[in-house]
Amino acid sequence: MEEDLCRPFMFHSSSYKNGHVGFCGSIKQSPSDFVVTEIDTSGQLVTEIAKDLKSKDTLSERLKICQQDCKRPRLSSPELCIEEQCCDIPDGSDLCTAKCFPPSTRGVGDLEDSNIFVRQLDKVTTLDSLLDDSVCEQLRLFACNTKETWNSKSEPAAHPSEFSLGPVLEKKTRASLHCAIRQQYPFLITVTKCDEIVVKANQDYQELCNLVSEEEACGFLKFLDARTEDSKFAFKPDGNKEHRKKVHHFISKKFGKLVETKSFPDSQQNVVVVVRFRERSGFRKRANADRRVKQEIYTAFTLRKENMETLEAIGCLSSELGVLPSDFSYTGIKDKKAITYQAMVVKKVTPKRLKELGRSIEKKGIYVANVRSASQPLKLGQLQGNHFNIIVRNLKQHSNDCSASLKERIVEAIENVKKNGFINYYGPQRFGQGQNVQTDQIGLALLNEELVKAVRLFFTPEDTDDPVNKAKKYFLQTEDAKGTLAMLPDFKVREKMLLRALNRYGINQEGCCQGWLSIPHSMRIFYVQAYCSKIWNEAASYRIKTYGTKVVNGDLIFAEESTANSSLIAKVHVVTSAEEMANKYTINQVILPMAGYSIQYPANSVGEWYHKRLARDGLQACKFRLPALQLNVPGCYRHILKYPHNLLYRFLKDNENEKVIGDSPLEDSVTFLSMSFWLDPSCYATVCLGEIMKCDI
Structure with a gap:
């Protein structure tokens, strides 16, 4: 009990709603002493959901799902593990999702030939067909002057900083002009001001030319503007790893929402930085006849975990399935030192594939049941509450309490809380009970934008020598993100995501910002919410x-x-x-x-x-x-105040909790109290027990 009831009350100096004396006892001596079962929005325990829904699936639907599952690329597939074998930044890229690029059917050395957009430039409307000859000539002179200004060491006062094409009322014409100018003069940018197109120097081009050749900078910006789906752009082979990092970093900083980068060896074992569009980028819409709407696959299931955090269980499942932690949705985080049952939905995984996990996850204390297809993810708070079955052991009176029997104290305490409720504090699991650094400390550092400090707090080890804590100690001592990555087990997904980004961008304010962004939003906000709690x-x-x-x-x-x-x-x-x-x-x-x-x-x-x-x-x-x-x-x-619902209790003997004493006086052999009740969402059973027992031991 010490670990569970001491931590929450250190925040509020043992303030209680009720005036009873309470009693002593201990909880969570084993996971089976504390069983939590989620109650869904219909009021049903998630363990009672019908297990067999196969009758609702037609044969054709099942075949379709199986075919989609077979076609889905898996991270564990040998032909996709390019990243570990040849990437100059192992397990890392500016891809916060840590996905590998699909292997090309040609050699990587031929990637420059795979820039599909180049073959489509002849289809772009030319400037000559859109502008008068005089305007075209003025635009050409402006472009030349802009380049001369960049290449000259003299002051640019002699040349204007922008050039106006005048008002262009037709929207389609404006769009064609934007595209044609940027393709012909990639070192320029165009903006629309009140139907007037204004041309300016592209500062991103100038910065990129400090890293690569003008030819490469032009090619990259043309590729970027064309936005041709499934196309790639390859910079020239580069044997300098630090220089490649700068290229990765620049593109991620300037265009990271649109494209992603990766390094591959070419046929001569040189390394090439390759760029492609992200899957959710604004690719131009195809004609309706050619468009194929891909339905997202969702699978719902009941997760049973034992002596494990919810986020850690998700890390294990995502590692086994080859998906991201952010692909899992749930209604709330459950206790660690307990057996818990909760609803969960994972996308991009079929029911068949999830069922195949079987014993590989059971060895880790994770079980899945009630596996079925779903139409959408879950949302936080999308539940009616949680049901608790709790065993309180080692019952005894407070040392200074001699005025009543133990049974009288227990009955008095439970009945008081049933009637008057309890103060609705956040419980110890909200803050990472027993840890050297609490989650609220990390949250405060994030809120104050002390991102390097937040990273160091995140990697603060506990007082054990297991592989995870050894890796954390190594990181704090050396700041070697790459070496720490190799030491961590696969299921530590959050840590690995953060380390990949730190390896790419460095352990500084900007690098740590990229590191935190690599973690799913639900995990980032978790630390901030802990501080607010x-x-x-x-x-x-x-x-x-x-x-x-x-x-x-x-x-x-x-x-x-x-x-x-x-x-x-x-x-x-x-x-x-x-x-x-x-x-x-x-x-x-x-x-x-x-x-x-x-x-x-x-x-x-x-x-x-x-x-x-x-x-x-x-x-x-x-x-x-x-x-x-x-x-x-x-x-x-x-x-401020909450009440336990349907609170029931009984006294148990010491012989395997089999015999119920009921209303008979407590005997020496009776040391267990069994309680069951349910609480509203975001209420903590440990806090309710704290109000009942008023005990920190």
Whole structure:
């Protein structure tokens, strides 16, 4: 119990809703002592979902899925493991998804010939057919002057910085002009201002010419503008690894949302940097007759895990299936030291393929059941709650309690919490219980944009010598991202993603930013939310200590007239002095905000506390927008008080928990208490138990 009930209360100084004495005991001595089962939105336990849905599938549908599954490239396929064998940055590229390029049917040395867009340039409308001869000549002179200015060491004051083609009203004509100018003069860019096309120097071209030849820079920008699907562009062979890194880095920084890069050896064992468009780039739409809509495959299943974090289980599954952790969706993260059952959906994997995992994952404490096709992913919070079956062992009274029997204390405590509820603190698993560095510390570093510090906190090892912690110690001592990658097991997906990016971009502010961006959004936001949860715990403690359970002027409750489309601020109502005097509201209606940029703080001393507390950590409302990390934290609201539903309990003997004592007095051999109840989403059973037992041992 020490590990589970001590951590959450250190944030709120043992503030409780109820005044009973409580008792001592211990939980989670084995995973089977703490069983968590998710309740779906229809109120059904996920373990009760029908296991056999084959009757709903037609033979043709099953054949279609199998064919799609066979065609899907797998990362573990030998012919696709180019990255490990020949890439100059092992396991790394600017691809945060760590996907390999499909092998070419020709030699890599012929990649320059595979620039398909070159063969299509003759189809582009020429400038001569779009512009008058005089305008074409002026544009040519502007282009020449621009190049001369770059090549000259003199001041560019003699030449204008931009050239206007004048108003072009027809939208299709403007589009053709943009394309034709950029293809003929790739060192220029075009913009539209109020139907007028303006031509300027392309600064990206000038920067790229500092890394590669003008010929390569022109070819690359033409390739970029053409955006021909399935085309590739290859720079000239380059034997300098550091120089190749600079090329990778430049393209990722400037055009990373559109293209991805990879290094391959050519037939002479030189290394070539190859560029291709990302799958979701804005490729031009094909004609409807040629377009093939690819239906995304989703497979739903029930995940059973034992003594493992949810994100770690996802890491194992993604490694086995050859997909990304971000391809998995779930409704919430479950306890580590427990047996848990939760709904999950994975995309790009068929039910047949998931079932084939079998014993390979069971050895790791992971089991999948109720495997079936699904139409869409899950969303966080898309559940009715969680059901808990808990065994509390080593029951005894507090050392200074002699006024009542142990059974009386237990019954009193449980009945009080059933009636009065408990303070809705976030539990220890939210912060990484027992770890040297808590997740909220990483979240604070991210919010303050101390990204190098956040990386070092992320890799802080625990006090054990297992392979993972050895790798973390090695990284902190050497900052050798490449060497650390080789030391980590495959299922440590988050760590590997981060290290690949650090190996590519370096362990500095910009490199660490790329590293955090390589981790799926749901994992990045997890750390920030942990910090916000810590602040909420402290705020709830302050609120209860300052005002008790009385609803006071300035408290927040949910507004009765708010709708689902209302803004966050419109969803809340501020309690007035008149409402306080009339005792219009009760404590179970009071809410507190999770910190963010779109929430309203209480209009009393609790609101003042929030501002002072966040300022102490260097945070203001604007700090909850992090464009560099693609994180926005609007905030939300959470009830101070919650209640356990259907709370049942019984006393068990010591002989394998078989005999129920019921209402008979506790005997020496009776040391177990069995409890079952369910809680609303985002409520923690360890916190409910803490309110019942008031025990830190």
